[in-house]
Amino acid sequence: MSNEFAQFQDAFFEEAAEHLAVVEEGLLELEQHPEDLDLLNKVFRSAHSIKGTAGMFGFHAVAEFTHKMETLLDLLRNGRRAVSPSIAGLLLRATDCLKALIQSTKSGAAIDDETVQRLAGELASSRASDSQASAVNVNRKSAQPVSDENCGGDQTFVIKWTPPEWLFQRGLDPLQTFKELKSIGVLTGVTLDMSRLPGLDCIDPETCYLSWTMQLTTSKDQKVIESVFEFVRGDSALSIRPIEGAGDRSQNLVTEAGFSVEPEDPKPLGQILMEGGLVSPDELDHALGQQKRVGEILVEQNVVTQQQVEQALQKQRQQESVAQAKKTDATSIRVDTAKIDKLINLVGELMITQSMLSDLGARFEMRHLPVFLERMVELERNTREIQERVMSIRMLPIGTVFARFPRLVRDLSTKTGKKIQLILSGEETELDKTVIESIGDPLIHLVRNSADHGLETPDERLDNNKQEVGTIRLSAFHEGGNICITVEDDGRGLDRDKILAKANKQGLISENDNLTDDQIWPLIFKPGFSTAETITDVSGRGVGMDVVKRNIESLGGTVGIKTTKGKGATFILKLPLTLAIIDGMTVRVGKETYIVPLLSILESIQPKAELTKTVVGKGELINVRSTYIPIVRLYEVFASEPQYTDPKEAILLILETEGERVAIMVDEILGQQQVVIKSMEQNFRKVEGIAGATILGDGRVGFIVDVRGVLEIARHGSPVAA
Amino acid sequence: MSGMATDKKFNDLRRHAASQLDGGQFLTFSLGEELYGVDILRVQEIKGYAAVTKIPNTPPHIKGVVNLRGTIVPIVELRTKFGMPTIDYTAFTVIIVVVVRDKVMGLVVDAVSDVLDIEKKDIQSAPDFGNKVDVTFLNGIGKSGDKLVSLLDIDRLLLDSAGKDSSMDLPVAAAT
Numbered sequence: 059m060s061n062e063f064a065q066f067q068d069a070f071f072e073e074a075a076e077h078l079a080v081v082e083e084g085l086l087e088l089e090q091h092p093e094d095l096d097l098l099n100k101v102f103r104s105a106h107s108i109k110g111t112a113g114m115f116g117f118h119a120v121a122e123f124t125h126k127m128e129t130l131l132d133l134l135r136n137g138r139r140a141v142s143p144s145i146a147g148l149l150l151r152a153t154d155c156l157k158a159l160i161q162s163t164k165s166g167a168a169i170d171d172e173t174v175q176r177l178a179g180e181l182a183s184s185r186a187s188d189s190q191a192s193a194v195n196v197n198r199k200s201a202q203p204v205s206d207e208n209c210g211g212d213q214t215f216v217i218k219w220t221p222p223e224w225l226f227q228r229g230l231d232p233l234q235t236f237k238e239l240k241s242i243g244v245l246t247g248v249t250l251d252m253s254r255l256p257g258l259d260c261i262d263p264e265t266c267y268l269s270w271t272m273q274l275t276t277s278k279d280q281k282v283i284e285s286v287f288e289f290v291r292g293d294s295a296l297s298i299r300p301i302e303g304a305g306d307r308s309q310n311l312v313t314e315a316g317f318s319v320e321p322e323d324p325k326p327l328g329q330i331l332m333e334g335g336l337v338s339p340d341e342l343d344h345a346l347g348q349q350k351r352v353g354e355i356l357v358e359q360n361v362v363t364q365q366q367v368e369q370a371l372q373k374q375r376q377q378e379s380v381a382q383a384k385k386t387d388a389t390s391i392r393v394d395t396a397k398i399d400k401l402i403n404l405v406g407e408l409m410i411t412q413s414m415l416s417d418l419g420a421r422f423e424m425r426h427l428p429v430f431l432e433r434m435v436e437l438e439r440n441t442r443e444i445q446e447r448v449m450s451i452r453m454l455p456i457g458t459v460f461a462r463f464p465r466l467v468r469d470l471s472t473k474t475g476k477k478i479q480l481i482l483s484g485e486e487t488e489l490d491k492t493v494i495e496s497i498g499d500p501l502i503h504l505v506r507n508s509a510d511h512g513l514e515t516p517d518e519r520l521d522n523n524k525q526e527v528g529t530i531r532l533s534a535f536h537e538g539g540n541i542c543i544t545v546e547d548d549g550r551g552l553d554r555d556k557i558l559a560k561a562n563k564q565g566l567i568s569e570n571d572n573l574t575d576d577q578i579w580p581l582i583f584k585p586g587f588s589t590a591e592t593i594t595d596v597s598g599r600g601v602g603m604d605v606v607k608r609n610i611e612s613l614g615g616t617v618g619i620k621t622t623k624g625k626g627a628t629f630i631l632k633l634p635l636t637l638a639i640i641d642g643m644t645v646r647v648g649k650e651t652y653i654v655p656l657l658s659i660l661e662s663i664q665p666k667a668e669l670t671k672t673v674v675g676k677g678e679l680i681n682v683r684s685t686y687i688p689i690v691r692l693y694e695v696f697a698s699e700p701q702y703t704d705p706k707e708a709i710l711l712i713l714e715t716e717g718e719r720v721a722i723m724v725d726e727i728l729g730q731q732q733v734v735i736k737s738m739e740q741n742f743r744k745v746e747g748i749a750g751a752t753i754l755g756d757g758r759v760g761f762i763v764d765v766r767g768v769l770e771i772a773r774h775g776s777p778v779a780a
Numbered sequence: 781m782s783g784m785a786t787d788k789k790f791n792d793l794r795r796h797a798a799s800q801l802d803g804g805q806f807l808t809f810s811l812g813e814e815l816y817g818v819d820i821l822r823v824q825e826i827k828g829y830a831a832v833t834k835i836p837n838t839p840p841h842i843k844g845v846v847n848l849r850g851t852i853v854p855i856v857e858l859r860t861k862f863g864m865p866t867i868d869y870t871a872f873t874v875i876i877v878v879v880v881r882d883k884v885m886g887l888v889v890d891a892v893s894d895v896l897d898i899e900k901k902d903i904q905s906a907p908d909f910g911n912k913v914d915v916t917f918l919n920g921i922g923k924s925g926d927k928l929v930s931l932l933d934i935d936r937l938l939l940d941s942a943g944k945d946s947s948m949d950l951p952v953a954a955a956t
Contacts, residue, residue, distance in 0.1 A: 403850065406850060407849070410847075410850055650833070650834070696837065698836065736851070738845075738852060740851070740852065740883070741883045741884050742835075742845070742883075745835055745838070748835070751845060751852045753847045757847055758833055759832075759833040759845045759847050759852060761833070761835075761836070771837075
């Protein structure tokens with residue numbers, strides 16, 4: 059297979075994934091609003107696109123399966139079946155199956171034939187059972203109900219077809235069309251309308267002036283008839299109208315065939331005539347002024363009533379406004395991470411140049427002028443490059459992560475037998491792509507936790523004077539330079555006594571500990587801590603809140619809990635806007651400068667001598683408001699030369715990592731600043747105790763302290779010393 | 781890393797080394813009285829010695845890191861790496877910035893000397909000193925006039941420093 063083809067295939071898989079997301083999202087929403095025809099059309103279009111491109115690439119299994127889904131969707135679209143929870147469920151399962159099918163096509167893995175067959179069968183039988191059953195009377199927003207006689211058996215359609223002028227130019231023969239129509243039914247009463255034929259002197263032999271009216275009796279669907287006109291549909295005035303029940307089927311007017319297909323911007327007749335010099339602009343305007351609109355003509359011909367035309371026009375306007383809205387809708391972007399990294403690097407360089415400049419400015423002398431000019435050139439280059447790249451790249455909205463939750467909650471609701479309503483807000487909040495990618499799993503866990511542990515069963519809720527339906531609210535918003543994501547439920551809330559009992563049992567606390575709520579809630583983040591009495595299908599399988607906390611902390615964030623017993627619980631994730639820049643405290647140890655992430659600093663103190671104690675002669679502790687916290691001397695961990703070795707001369711930073719507190723001893727605090735994180739791994743390797751490097755104001759390199767790593771070294775000795 | 785993968789990496793490097801032995805242009809530099817050469821295509825730039833930031837808990841031949849236009853570049857002192865006595869840095873002391881695979885690293889050398897064309901016929905494979913002298917990081921010995929140039933295999937010399945089980949953690953002399 060050539061590379062080029064492989065490249066297109068990748069595009070197919072990406073596109074398919076997007077369409078699948080649309081289908082899934084649409085189906086979920088459809089379950090809530092079964093009457094939304096626009097939504098259904100959207101789902102149908104996406105499924106259709108998957109089918110089309112899959113067929114084009116020769117992924118027949120995918121195309122075939124999608125076709126079956128599409129058939130069922132079409133029935134829904136035509137209003138012959140109502141969207142019921144069972145159908146939505148079936149379609150969702152089919153979507154899953156399709157996902158798996160596409161995945162195995164991509165990876166070349168074996169296809170789970172059994173599932174595919176079973177679902178394909180279900181889809182088919184769901185359709186078959188329908189064609190016998192009488193049609194369901196669905197009142198759609200914009201579609202009319204379909205009368206019974208249209209559903210089964212033969213049906214006669216009146217087809218009026220005015221082909222596009224270019225019909226002959228493209229080598230298309232109307233005869234072929236008639237032959238095809240004949241092949242699907244009995245074609246009668248074909249009449250030719252030559253009224254548009256001009257006099258012989260101005261006839262253009264390559265232009266088609268003809269139109270036809272015919273009757274077709276067929277057992278086939280209207281779709282099938284439309285498909286005959288597939289190639290010319292966009293530019294044709296085509297009307298396909300069943301003879302029976304003609305009065306109430308306004309949606310089959312000149313319709314979908316004539317208007318809904320995206321045209322490739324063909325020129326209007328008038329323009330072509332004008333370009334050909336056959337008519338003058340004035341003549342054309344005059345003619346256009348006389349021209350009647352399609353609706354008026356049809357009303358005159360008594361084909362439809364004025365009211366029906368207005369309805370159809372209204373529908374058209376609606377579709378137009380939807381199309382318009384779609385254009386302004388933020389579409390998702392797929393950006394190469396390398397591009398983003400490059401941009402982040404550029405911003406980093408800019409910041410470095412800037413801080414170099416301010417540094418230079420602070421101690422400027424004339425002899426520094428050449429350096430200054432050099433820096434200015436660098437600044438200019440940086441700015442220009444960033445401007446170029448920034449135009450093409452953006453942060454991603456968190457909506458891409460939130461999108462998977464409606465489905466998750468739906469499934470959780472089925473599994474747990476609880477009624478759950480999910481409310482999303484702040485989907486447009488943008489955050490770093492890396493954070494976006496890593497935040498999904500922790501969020502899933504929290505939502506599961508809320509559904510399983512937090513929310514009560516419907517009966518229990520009713521007993522407690524609550525609404526039967528529980529609510530899980532997922533929101534994202536900016537707060538003080540950070541992103542906050544909250545997972546909130548209106549369930550039981552955390553049970554103080556239960557947590558205490560469990561913590562006691564695990565030996566995390568003792569009976570006599572007098573803990574405040576704020577000290578109790580974080581206990582659930584301890585490994586192996588679960589207050590659920592039984593392990594359920596949904597949670598309690600060993601992956602606990604400790605993993606959530608660790609994941610969030612590895613992103614440089616924090617997790618907070620707010621809860622009221624009986625009212626619900628809220629988990630608050632606070633994350634940095636980006637992983638590339640952090641707020642740091644610059645500290646000095648001897649001649650070295652280190653940066654400590656601000657998020658982990660609780661406070662800094664200059665200890666009094668009587669507050670430091672030792673254990674077993676060596677283990678140092680500091681008494682901070684009657685809690686003893688171990689002291690780690692940074693110079694010992696990093697094997698460097700300090701200025702002070704006596705804690706009472708030095709400064710202690712009280713840090714918190716994974717719920718643990720530690721006091722790090724440094725010589726001096728230099729100040730607080732935002733720093734750009736530079737990777738050590740890029741050209742070297744991971745260094746224990748160092749989270750990364752950055753470039754300081756004077757152009758030198760400073761290291762960002764990895765608090766956890768420092769603690770490990772302090773406890774177990776450094777890798778080299780060991 | 782599995783044994784097989786290591787073998788493969790090693791073989792790749794060998795193959796690459798073989799092509800270097802075909803001769804070409806070499807940037808030569810001195811360490812004391814000795815002359816060394818690196819394939820000029822691997823040299824990104826030469827810069828004067830600037831203050832480095834020492835990386836905590838790394839072996840002595842890793843001098844530290846410098847900021848090279850926004851990129852953090854580790855600096856290796858070749859003298860220490862080869863187990864030669866260290867000297868005070870002078871105005872001639874330079875950092876040769878080389879590209880090893882996709883990594884950028886700096887070598888501190890006493891002074892750069894010249895760019896030499898060395899033909900294939902003037903290159904002989906590295907002599908075997910047994911355990912006494914480790915020459916695994918040499919591709920061969922080149923002759924240029926009456927000069928003897930030790931041609932460095934910088935991949936082998938430096939690549940492992942980025943790896944986890946790093947030979948860079950220990951000076952070569954101590955490794956034998």
